[in-house]
Amino acid sequence: MTEPEHEPIAADNQERPATRPRGVTRRLFLQRSTATLASAGAATIGTAIALDGHSATAQDATPRAASPAHAGMLGTEERPAAFFNIHEAATVDALVSRIFPGSADDPGAHEAGVVFYIDRSLSGTNLGYTKKTYTQGPFPVVSEEPVPVEAASNLGPYHYVSVSAEQNSRYGFQSVLSPQEIYRRGLEFVDAYAQSQFQKNFVDLDPGQQDSILTDMEADTVTGFDGPSGKSFFTWLRNDTIEGMFGDPMYGGNRDLVGWTLIGYPGAQRQYTPEEMQDPNFSRPPQSLAQLMANEGH
Numbered sequence: 248m249t250e251p252e253h254e255p256i257a258a259d260n261q262e263r264p265a266t267r268p269r270g271v272t273r274r275l276f277l278q279r280s281t282a283t284l285a286s287a288g289a290a291t292i293g294t295a296i297a298l299d300g301h302s303a304t305a306q307d308a309t310p311r312a313a314s315p316a317h318a319g320m321l322g323t324e325e326r327p328a329a330f331f332n333i334h335e336a337a338t339v340d341a342l343v344s345r346i347f348p349g350s351a352d353d354p355g356a357h358e359a360g361v362v363f364y365i366d367r368s369l370s371g372t373n374l375g376y377t378k379k380t381y382t383q384g385p386f387p388v389v390s391e392e393p394v395p396v397e398a399a400s401n402l403g404p405y406h407y408v409s410v411s412a413e414q415n416s417r418y419g420f421q422s423v424l425s426p427q428e429i430y431r432r433g434l435e436f437v438d439a440y441a442q443s444q445f446q447k448n449f450v451d452l453d454p455g456q457q458d459s460i461l462t463d464m465e466a467d468t469v470t471g472f473d474g475p476s477g478k479s480f481f482t483w484l485r486n487d488t489i490e491g492m493f494g495d496p497m498y499g500g501n502r503d504l505v506g507w508t509l510i511g512y513p514g515a516q517r518q519y520t521p522e523e524m525q526d527p528n529f530s531r532p533p534q535s536l537a538q539l540m541a542n543e544g545h
Contacts, residue, residue: 325344334336334448336362341428342449343362343488347488355490356488359492359505360500361488362503366499367498382422385407387407424475429479433475437476439513443458458481464477492506493506493512496537513533514533515534517539518530
């Protein structure tokens with residue numbers, strides 16, 4: 248199996264002191280994110296990432312139906328999970344929160360609800376991963392040197408064909424694993440590797456330990472990742488973090504438009520006047536598509 252490779256960003260590799268400026272890491276993330284922008288039972292994600300600071304533990308991993316006893320709140324809105332169980336949701340939230348850290352005063356992936364975007368994508372709620380996928384070979388692998396036909400045909404039904412880097416995006420999603428399987432397996436591998444290194448699940452590690460695991464994943468030096476690879480799963484998480492941060496809130500992320508506010512993107516605007524377009528200092532608060540439609544209804 249092979250999956251399209253994209254250049255991943257570096258995770259913030261050290262535990263963040265309270266006085267450490269966060270702009271450098273986030274600026275790098277934004278600069279390197281431009282190109283990327285061009286079944287368990289029901290659970291309640293808020294239970295896993297409630298704002299009281301308590302994360303889900305290993306015993307939460309059993310899927311369970313959402314109920315008042317297990318309902319959790321993220322901010323003021325209860326949002327049931329459509330794909331993840333409680334422990335999976337907590338792990339995804341912890342992972343993306345280290346890729347794009349934040350706080351209540353300076354929002355990041357947790358505050359933007361990136362985990363909700365990923366959950367909706369995997370469940371098909373926002374149509375993120377319901378598009379056509381290719382699960383039979385040949386699969387493309389980025390290489391400037393062509394693979395001889397004889398060598399490729401000897402690799403069985405999942406053989407590969409070499410394509411140049413600039414042509415790889417034309418092949419779409421291709422893998423023997425579905426996106427749902429990639430996430431389920433990848434999260435299991437993350438916890439297994441965390442246990443091998445620190446004898447704890449990923450959600451129970453301190454930020455420095457979590458960053459060390461993400462760094463190993465990015466460098467593809469982790470052990471036990473038997474499809475997807477550590478680097479490949481890191482790339483999935485990184486790309487989905489970008490999409491969840493900067494997509495329209497209708498897809499589940501970018502809560503309260505914090506991603507658009509961060510980059511100064513106005514979102515869904517019907518029109519601009521000539522004077523506004525000529526004014527270099529003109530700006531508008533960001534607006535979602537739902538807000539645009541609601542405002543036009545009055």
